[in-house]
Amino acid sequence: MTEHVTITTDAGEMPAHVWLPPTGLGPGIVVLQEIFGVSDYIQRRAAQLAEQGYVVVAPEIFWRLGVTTPVEGDDALQQGMGLVQRLDWAAAVSDAAATVEWLRDRDEVTAGVGAVGFCFGGGLGFNVAAHLESDGSAPLDALVSYYGSALPGLHEAMTVTAPSLHHFGLADSFVDTETVRRIEASVTEQPGTVFETYAGADHAFDNDDMPWHDPASSALAWATTTEFLRERLPVG
Numbered sequence: 543m544t545e546h547v548t549i550t551t552d553a554g555e556m557p558a559h560v561w562l563p564p565t566g567l568g569p570g571i572v573v574l575q576e577i578f579g580v581s582d583y584i585q586r587r588a589a590q591l592a593e594q595g596y597v598v599v600a601p602e603i604f605w606r607l608g609v610t611t612p613v614e615g616d617d618a619l620q621q622g623m624g625l626v627q628r629l630d631w632a633a634a635v636s637d638a639a640a641t642v643e644w645l646r647d648r649d650e651v652t653a654g655v656g657a658v659g660f661c662f663g664g665g666l667g668f669n670v671a672a673h674l675e676s677d678g679s680a681p682l683d684a685l686v687s688y689y690g691s692a693l694p695g696l697h698e699a700m701t702v703t704a705p706s707l708h709h710f711g712l713a714d715s716f717v718d719t720e721t722v723r724r725i726e727a728s729v730t731e732q733p734g735t736v737f738e739t740y741a742g743a744d745h746a747f748d749n750d751d752m753p754w755h756d757p758a759s760s761a762l763a764w765a766t767t768t769e770f771l772r773e774r775l776p777v778g
Contacts, residue, residue: 544585549601549644551637557610558601558641559585561592562650569683569775570645570655573600574638574663574670576749577622577691581612583751584660591658594768595777597650601641603634603666626662631669631692638670639679646680654683656775658767661746664708665692672700684774686767689714689745694721697728705734707770709763711743711756738766 545562548555559580573588575581580600588598602610604625613621638657646655659667664687671682685706687693693708694717708729710722717725726737740747740759747756748763 549641551640556601556605556637558599561588561598563592563595567650567652568595568597568777569653570651571596571598572641572657573598574659574667575603576661577626578618579612583749599645635669635673638666639673654775656684657682658686660688661691664688664690668696671702671704688748693725697725703732705774707736709738711740711747713742714745716745
């Protein structure tokens with residue numbers, strides 16, 4: 543069952559969605575959306591994390607653009623890319639960081655807080671982790687980034703020391719293999735970083751609502767994700 547909440551930011555109240563685990567208590571995870579918003583796919587992944595024992599929140603990062611419902615239709619990709627081009631990136635980082643702080647303060651959260659981001663959200667999560675570490679806030683206890691689309695422009699500009707797991711397909715239409723390998727070399731300089739690649743997998747290979755879905759790579763990456771989170775954000 544999803545609870546609809548708002549999170550206070552410097553620009554007002556940001557809508558968000560919360561899923562509680564069966565026990566009602568647990569570590570926290572912020573799920574950061576793709577360019578399509580908090581879509582059915584993102585909600586399914588959030589619900590699955592809650593079933594595993596986490597208190598999960600997915601903020602509506604496009605709220606400052608007046609968009610708080612998923613982008614859908616035949617032109618969804620164009621719409622989503624247009625929204626990202628209009629987005630104030632620094633404000634999005636601030637909003638996602640505020641979500642982390644909000645989740646830490648929830649009574650239901652009994653341990654650390656991590657983030658899991660997909661595509662747009664994968665890069666955003668990396669920037670949020672760096673932001674929290676640089677401004678003296680409590681760092682993320684774990685970060686999982688699926689094919690972070692902003693990472694080509696971020697990985698050399700900032701450092702993330704939080705334990706992190708990165709997933710990239712080696713047939714990514716948006717991030718070529720040479721760039722993936724540069725990102726890998728950069729981020730794995732930090733201890734505790736895991737970098738997984740998937741031969742033949744395109745961008746958004748985990749999204750089973752999209753034509754790029756790769757079932758085998760998706761299943762393997764999700765199993766690796768749940769194990770990584772279980773080790774760094776143990777439940778119970």
